Amino acid sequence: MLDFWFTLSPFLLGLYYLAIFIVVINILLENRNPLKTHSYLLLLLLLPVLGLIIYLFFGQHIRKRRIFSKNQLINSAFGQKYIDEYLTLENVTPIHKALVSEQFDKLIRFLSRDLSPLSQNNKVTLLKNGEEKFPALLEALNKAENHIHIEYYIFTDDEIGIQISEALMAKAKQGVQVRMIVDGVGSLALRKLYFENMKAAGVEIYEFMPVLFPSFTSKINYRNHRKVVIIDGITSFTGGINVDDRYVNNGKYPTYWRDTHIKLEGTAVKTLQFLFILNWQFVSKQPWRPTEKHFPKTEPSFGSSYVQVNASGPDWDLASIMDSFCLAINSARNSLKIATPYFIPNESIMNGITTSAKSGVSVEIMIPYTSDSWIVQAASMSFMKQLLRAGIKVYLYKKGFLHSKTLTVDNSISVVGSANMDHRSFDLNHEVNTYIYDPAIARQLNENFDADKADCILLNAQDWRERSIKQKLLESICRLLAPLL
Template sequence: MVLQFLKDHWQSIAIVILYGLTALVAVKALMETRSTSKALAYLLLLFFIPGLGVLIYLLIGVNRRVNRIYSRKWLSNVRLNERLKEYLRRENRETLLEHSDLVRNKTGIARLLFRDTLAPITSDNEVKLLINGEEKFPALMEALRAAQHHIHLEYYIFEEDIIGREVMDILMEKAKAGVEVRFIYDDFGSSDINRRFLRKMRAAGVEVYPFYKIRLLANRLNYRNHRKIVVIDGHTGFIGGINIADRYINEPRFREAHPAWPFWRDTHLRIHGQGVHTLQFLFMGDWNFCADTDLPITQDFFPDIDVKGEDLVQIAASGPDSERSSIMLSFLAAINRAERSVYITTPYFIPNDAIFNALQQAALSGVDVRLLVPGESDSRMVNSAAASYYEPLLACGVRIFRYNKGFVHAKTMVVDDNLSVVGTANMDIRSFDFNFEVNAFVYSTGVNWQLSEAFLQDCLYAEELNLQDWRDRGRWARFTEAVVRLVSPLL
């Protein structure tokens, strides 16, 4: 009788089980998701597409901050912090006092980052702005060839193409010469790296590890190491938006095989000085996690640096192992402390409520707020989600430019005349909550002027949105944007 009942009613039973499972997962999502908008997006997925929504949540939605899947990495970072805490506290306080005329009203940002992540503001740095791969890669290769003790690299994307092989050859050459070479790649972003490529590097003495290797039905793919860090001999570092791949260089020899590739607009920094020590610290924390080791804090990794540069540098970093979204908080602090201008470039613009409101508040307060985004993103959904935020911003006086020369991938912010931010974090919820990211906060009138000029030049190749024209763009576009915005916290 039971078997006959199951046979006669299996469809109803399956629906009950499916919705029961969906309800259990919905409770889990509510309990573990801190962001209200993100929780609502998960609930929409779960109940509008039951079954598939459950699978999506299990793949990408489990809250890593709650489950502490990165607890081993977090504990490793704590041990490093304890060893350096007193030294860093003293350095941060002295630098702020000595350079108060340059930092001015941005002191609160420096204090926030130190108290939240123990990242000090450092003096005696020379910072060079590198526009596009055409400037980044020659500077990087020159620095790699000059390495004497160690090379530490960490990239989201590393491809085995022309530029990838050129970098690989240098790394192998230096490793054979006795230089310690350590390389971390993201297993999702660099999924095209083949085993032969890795074996070749390891055979030459390069130590290579993936960051949190992806496995089936584990939501590791949602928590990506989006950082791009290079540290050479503890005194020279690189940070920014440019990965290792031919697409980031707008020179013919790199693009002959791909004529459809767009012009790639991106920004990177080369730092020489004390600020590199924080990049080193971050790399060591990531390396200890990936390689399951404990790199020592020695003079070789943190050497005395004789640089008399005028630029102040502070590094902001966060990820799923952070107690708070430090990247988002630092962006928010920078916008709130702007007195005259805020220029933001980001390829993906899906702000949370705090950033969205801060931009409106700044514009309504008379601050010159400008936003540069791609004319067409490499994701239609992201493009539609970003567009849903434009009308309220335009109504408050934010000027929005859509870049049309190619694809703008730079992640930068210029605030007033003394603060520049260049790094890996987009102005979106993924960078705030899901990815491991890193930004450089540079207090420098020189770097600020250069980055401001680069921003204004980019705007010459962009279309500025007009509020009335944007309001008249059509009901279908507005409806699509509204629908996509519902799930935008998950993009």
């Protein structure tokens, strides 16, 4: 047997070197972000065989092009139909200088060019944690008359999941059209019986990119990370809260989950509806001709908030989530407050945050004291030195796990969504954020942020410098892999 392997090993080694050569050439020809290129090359160098396997599973863009090429055509064709038929007819809100500050003019124009029109006649209700979200969601579901569209990254068949599922099935039996999308990785725990029961009740349900090898799914690419519910084209829920008992904080789980969601009513729901239709066509492989019931007229009585709904994903031409974050950060004049569970910024985001602080803007960032991923936590901590040097206050949330994804600028605009401040949300996942131009909402979010400080420790520059060499080295190594996380 040993003689056999000795004879075979030169051929295997030659094949391995050939594979590495082809992979390296492929990485270079793709002209990716240099940081990501360096990370993959480093991975191939430090982990000779495992690095190649990781790249083949998670690093190739060929799969992305094959999966989403058709979706890009749908986006282009249906997107223009959406603008022409459903928004132009309602005279998409012009940028009123007196109502929406010129300070955010560039941000608004950027989003408007990416199928994210500025809309008025909106009412926004902030929902803190699952304790506020789920009762409001169940109440709205029970009032549905025409259709319910729902898509979640994580949907669990636990206590709260059963309540929502029963509400959906009851509505389907009443004749309400119920369409549901769950992510193939985030909702992997859903059993085949769950899908059979939902379909038997009349609920149309699809998995977004189901997976064949569950053991390799913890970081697989191109997930649908959105959390969206649309009811009758008028009411919607979106933000950071998935469907899982962990978010309810009822004592069932030891960890307290701090998160933020919104209930959105009015014209901006049309954009969320449009995004759902795109994903539905993708998962169902069927064309969909929307009707007026999907895009009903909205009345001025809904509310006075100006809103833009910003989406991004591997099927989007622009990295609009990241770019809009940059524009919002750079528009700050007085204050900037950021809450995110995963802080692994790229160079543009990091430069925007630190430059704002150095120019006199009060910048505060809140992240978890303990993350649910040690490697992500270590990579995040590697950025703290640069933040502290710029005069930024960093708060580490200790009460539980901070899962909120929010940003406020100058008590003027707010961002609530599904996107983390990391490379995965910027480049790989399907995400959706809501930009709210309403000082009242910004003040409320800032009050919540300030209240959460009581459950945080403020990072001290001196204590940070005194960390062990072992810890510093671990953080530096994880930072090298940050573009892949």
